[in-house]
Amino acid sequence: MITCIATDMDGTLLNAKQEVSEENRKAILEAIDHGVEVIVATGRSYEEARYPLSEAGIKCPVICVNGAEVRNADGDITYSTGIEGDKALKMAQLLNEIGLYFEVYTNKGTYTEDYERGIDIIVDIFTTANPEVSEKQVRQSAKERFDKGHINLVGDYSKIFNKPEFIVYKFLVFSFDEALLQTGRDVLKGIPSIAISSSGNENLEITSVDAQKGIALERFITEKSLNAKDAMAVGDNFNDLSMMKVVGRPVAMGNAAEAIKDFCRYQTASNNEDGVAKAIREALQTTSV
Known part of the structure; x- marks a missing residue:
C-alpha cells in the first residue's frame, strides 16, 4: 500500500491561480487521515511555499529549493546543504x-x-x-x-x-x-x-549535487522507516525526475513535459483539473483492495 506521497507545487499541486484547489486540499487531508506521510517537494523557498499551503490548511513537511533545505511540519529546518x-x-x-x-x-x-x-x-x-x-x-x-x-x-x-x-x-x-x-x-x-x-x-x-528532490525524499522515507517502493511522487518537470526515480509509483501530471510522461508508469489530469487529487485517490483505492 502507499505509505508516503510527495507532490511538487508549481504545475502540479498549484493551479493557474497559484492556489491549492479544494479537491487537492481534501485529497491530501484524506491521505493524512489514512496515515500516509505527505510531503511537498518544491523548487520554491520555504517562504514562498508556505503561504499557499497555509491558506489551504495543509500542515506537512516540505522539501524546499529542490532539496537544498528540508523543513518539518512545524517549519523547523531539519537539513540544509549549499554551494560553496x-x-x-x-x-x-x-x-x-x-x-x-x-x-x-x-x-x-x-x-x-x-x-x-x-x-x-x-x-x-x-x-x-x-x-x-x-x-x-x-x-x-x-x-x-x-x-x-x-x-x-x-x-x-x-x-x-x-x-x-x-x-x-x-x-x-x-x-x-x-x-x-x-x-x-x-x-x-x-x-x-x-x-x-x-x-x-x-x-x-x-x-x-546533494540538493535534489530525490535525495531528500529518499532520506525522508528512510527516517520514517518506510519503503520507497510504497511511495508515490507526483510532478510535471525535470526537477521532479530525481524523486520519481526513487519511488514505486511515479505519476506524471497531464500537463507534464513529454519526457516525464514517458518515464512515469502512471499519469493523472492536469494541475487545472485537480490532477493531484485524482492521483491520490486512485492510489489509495488501488492499494486498499
Whole structure:
C-alpha cells in the first residue's frame, strides 16, 4: 500500500491561480487521515511555499529549493546543504558574461540584482503559460512577490557569497532564448559537484549535487522507516525526475513535459483539473483492495 506521497507545487499541486484547489486540499487531508506521510517537494523557498499551503490548511513537511533545505511540519529546518561561496561567485561571473538573468536562493532569503528585469521575466513566463490571466493581474502578483520580501534586492551578489552566515541554496536562471540557456548549461557543466535541472522550458535550476528532490525524499522515507517502493511522487518537470526515480509509483501530471510522461508508469489530469487529487485517490483505492 502507499505509505508516503510527495507532490511538487508549481504545475502540479498549484493551479493557474497559484492556489491549492479544494479537491487537492481534501485529497491530501484524506491521505493524512489514512496515515500516509505527505510531503511537498518544491523548487520554491520555504517562504514562498508556505503561504499557499497555509491558506489551504495543509500542515506537512516540505522539501524546499529542490532539496537544498528540508523543513518539518512545524517549519523547523531539519537539513540544509549549499554551494560553496567561491563556486557560487564563479557561477555568477559566468552567467553574467553570457547575459543570463538569475536569482540566488539562500538561507536568508532570495536575492536579485535587477528588480525590474525580475518583474518583467516573471510576467512573461506566467502570462505565456496562463494566457487566460490578465497581464495586469500577473504584474501585480509579481510585484507582491518582491514587496512581501520573497525577493530581496542586492547591489552585488558577491556581498552574499563572501559572507559565511549565508548558505547559497540555488541559482534560478531565466531566459526565453533556448540557445542562451543551453550555453549557460554547457558553461556550468564544467563546475564540479553541482546539479543542473529545470522546472520549465524557460529556466535552469542549479544546486549542490546533494540538493535534489530525490535525495531528500529518499532520506525522508528512510527516517520514517518506510519503503520507497510504497511511495508515490507526483510532478510535471525535470526537477521532479530525481524523486520519481526513487519511488514505486511515479505519476506524471497531464500537463507534464513529454519526457516525464514517458518515464512515469502512471499519469493523472492536469494541475487545472485537480490532477493531484485524482492521483491520490486512485492510489489509495488501488492499494486498499
